[in-house]
Amino acid sequence: MVNVEEIGPVEIGEEDRLFVLTGAGVSAESGLPTFRDNGGLWNGYLVEDVATPEAWHEDAEQVWRFYAMRRRDALSARPNAAHTALARLEQRLGDRFYLCTQNVDDLHERAGSKRVVHMHGELFRSRCERACGRGDFFDEGIYTAAAEIPRCTCGGRIRPHIVWFGETPLFMDEIYAEIERCTMLLVAGSSGAVYPAAGFVQWARRRGLRTFYVGPELPLNASQFTERVMANAGEALPRLFP
Template sequence: MSSISLSPTDHVFVLTGAGISAESGLPTFRASDGLWAGHRVEDVCTPEALSENPALVWEFYSQRRAQGSTANPNPAHVALAQLEAKLGDRFFLCTQNVDDLHERAGSQRLVHMHGELAKSRCEDDCGRPPVPDTAVYKSLDEVPRCACGARLRPHIVFFGEIPLEMDRIQREIDRATVMVVIGTSGSVYPAANFVNWARHNGARTIYIGPERPLNAQAFTTIVEGKAGEVMPGLFHVE
């Protein structure tokens, strides 16, 4: 495919999903059998699961931390960091992923709307900010306590919880003239609606992934292929 041109006035909003991390060897959110790394999502990724069985929740996310530490950014992560370096504050990245592959590739202007695997926060939401935490805990007794006394929990947005930084995300969508969606099927809300919001504002909408998304009709351009193969050199900054 020929390159996609970006003008000197374009503001680019990028949304990434599990597909871009899958190309680095990390499993996607749900397998075909409906399980996530061998667990029902309801058992490891809901507020109820944390309340009823915090040991299992922490075991699951400790395993994910161990797994994530072995993965490396792929060419798509690097290409996005390079695009940001060219566009400066006209670039914004929102990821649904909880890994740190974007940061390790060099991205800086980004938010993790579903939280970050390498951080923990107060289980009681006492107001203290999340803290860096990459430990792989072998038991619940090892999990540290917040300064308020409550146990820490993974800094992950569970099902039923509100995604993070939605006000900032909305502001960035409102000023975007180009929206690029990479590796997300269009089935998880509210992220699946971002392209519709941008399209309503007149933005060009571009999808990149190995297969057509569920919301394909919302895109002005669809680039089928692995992000790590098509992203390098795809965008030409004028």
């Protein structure tokens, strides 16, 4: 375990492939709140009241208002140095770089990242609650009152394209295939509490790979990492990957 003052550049060889997972801590550095940092609350909302399929079925109005607030927060936030460092790294490595995020905001894209995999969905996309075949779509509007929740042509309500607790994350086959291909794994700002993302480092360690964690606090799966850097991602990543 090292502090930010001890960080030196990480050497990435011409044959290396880097898998990166970012979590809520990276977005928090841009001012976006997280459930974890607020004792299971987000501006007074409990996870089970706004981020589960049951919450949607029981009180879609409240869920709709909650995601309206999250969209407004995301629009006012700006990418930080961690987002920028990862975008530069993608430019340098090309398809040898794979960025998977647990975050639903678009800060990686706004920093310049082109190929971002959102395993928990995207805040500015929506889909039909009935999974009728329409698919998810870009939705830049701010959610308003529940009476205005739009309907799909099939009659179902349009819901946020978010993977709620109890639902299956997206792109898992692709993600595991990339973990099998990578030669290095970096996790930034993830608590190590939410699966399956918390298990990615275990897959990498089984292959004997070098694994990095960057964050101001140790994650729950800290013992799985070969190197742990105790610092905010915005401070550490530009030094690790200049």
